[in-house]
Amino acid sequence: MAQVESYTRGATRVLRSLMDDDRACKGGREDEATQLSRWSATRLAAMQAVLNQRLGPEFLSQRPGPGGGGRKLTYIEGWRVVDLANEVFGFNGWSTSVRSLDVDFLDVQAETGRCQCGVSAIVRITLQDGAYHEDVGYGHAEGVRGKHAALEKCKKEAITDSIKRGLKTFGRLLGNCLYDQHYTTQLARMSTPARPPLQPRDLYRGPSMKRPAPDDGPTRPPPKAAPVKEPPSDDLWNDDSEAATMALELELEDDMLLRQSQIAQELDENV
Numbered sequence: 001m002a003q004v005e006s007y008t009r010g011a012t013r014v015l016r017s018l019m020d021d022d023r024a025c026k027g028g029r030e031d032e033a034t035q036l037s038r039w040s041a042t043r044l045a046a047m048q049a050v051l052n053q054r055l056g057p058e059f060l061s062q063r064p065g066p067g068g069g070g071r072k073l074t075y076i077e078g079w080r081v082v083d084l085a086n087e088v089f090g091f092n093g094w095s096t097s098v099r100s101l102d103v104d105f106l107d108v109q110a111e112t113g114r115c116q117c118g119v120s121a122i123v124r125i126t127l128q129d130g131a132y133h134e135d136v137g138y139g140h141a142e143g144v145r146g147k148h149a150a151l152e153k154c155k156k157e158a159i160t161d162s163i164k165r166g167l168k169t170f171g172r173l174l175g176n177c178l179y180d181q182h183y184t185t186q187l188a189r190m191s192t193p194a195r196p197p198l199q200p201r202d203l204y205r206g207p208s209m210k211r212p213a214p215d216d217g218p219t220r221p222p223p224k225a226a227p228v229k230e231p232p233s234d235d236l237w238n239d240d241s242e243a244a245t246m247a248l249e250l251e252l253e254d255d256m257l258l259r260q261s262q263i264a265q266e267l268d269e270n271v
Contacts, residue, residue, distance in 0.1 A: 040129075047088060047089075048171070050088055050171075050173060051088065051170055051171025051172065051173045051174065052171055052172055052173070053172060053173050054172050054173070054177040054180075054183060055076065055172075055173060055175075055177055055178075057187055057190045057191075057192045057193075058192055058193055058195075059076060059080055059084070060074050060075065060076055060178075060187070061074070061075055061076070061077055062074055062075070063075065072188075074178055074184045074187065074188070075178065076164070076175050076178065078160040078163065078164055081163075081164050081167055081174055081175055082163070084173060084174055085167055085174060088173065088174070089127060089128070090128075092128070093127060093128045094125060094126065094127050094128065095125075095126050096123050096124065096125055096126075096163055096166075097123065097124045097126065098121060098122070098123055098159065099122040099123065099124050099134060100120075100121065100122045101119065101120075101121045101122075101155060101158065101159070102119065102120050102121075103117070103118070103119050103151070103154075104118040104119060104120055105117065105118050106118075106147065106150065106151070108147065113145060113146075114143045114144060114145050115141065115143075115144050115145070115146065115147055115149075115150040116140075116141065116142050116143070116144075116150070117140065117141045117144070117147075117150040117151060117153075117154045118138070118139070118140045118141075118154060119138070119139045119140075119151070119154035119155050119157075119158045120136060120137070120138050120139075120158055121136070121137045121138075121139075121155070121158035121159050121161075121162045122134055122135070122136050122137075122162060123135070123137065123159060123162035123163050123166055124166065125163065125166040125167055125170070133166050133167075133169040133170060134162075134166050135162055135165035135166045135168075135169065136162060136165065137157075137158045137159065137160065137161030137162025137163070137164070137165055138157070138158055138161055139153065139154035139155060139156065139157025139158035139159075139160075139161060140154060140157070141153045141154050141157075
């Protein structure tokens with residue numbers, strides 16, 4: 001926190017100097033260049049404060065050191081330092097360029113066909129404002145079957161190692177803190193927090209993979225709509241008037257015969 005406040009105060013002094021110079025020249029008005037300088041100074045101070053922080057144990061790994069003896073080396077994996085660089089500089093705020101890639105040696109054992117190989121590389125890390133650092137990286141392989149496999153392994157290792165070594169020159173956050181033996185000794189005593197479980201919502205899925213709907217309990221079927229009674233069709237009267245008339249006469253005749261039968265039955269009962 002003290003470092004952040006220190007760099008913030010430094011940025012404030014830079015801003016005040018820019019504003020005073022601009023007011024003296026422009027009569028108190030700020031032009032576009034001054035506003036851009038103010039923004040750049042603030043951004044640079046905030047970035048510098050972040051880069052001066054040391055890494056927590058969750059970002060680091062350990063491997064056996066050279067020569068045995070139980071000593072372990074603390075290091076940061078290549079993909080982690082790339083993620084940190086993207087977080088600090090932005091995905092489009094930095095770039096890499098391979099300055100050299102040399103095969104130092106490539107030996108093949110005639111009896112077994114296995115290869116030993118060593119490759120050195122120099123990669124330049126360039127920021128968006130033009131600032132850059134570069135460093136050497138090295139990759140080696142022993143007992144690898146096939147020249148192509150040995151060269152592929154060594155070149156990838158050399159490029160990754162060079163990128164890591166180039167990024168560390170920008171600040172402690174990107175790996176330079178690992179050269180502080182006091183820091184690494186104290187860090188080894190800290191417990192590494194458990195990584196949170198993977199959540200499906202954190203995954204980027206393809207369009208063919210549908211996201212599961214939230215669990216809101218059993219789905220109720222929608223209520224059925226009441227059947228709508230359709231009005232009687234007038235096609236019978238419109239299509240064939242003669243047939244409709246005949247049907248009506250037959251219906252009236254049936255009703256009349258039924259009524260006559262009922263009347264005759266009532267008379268017989270009264271007699």
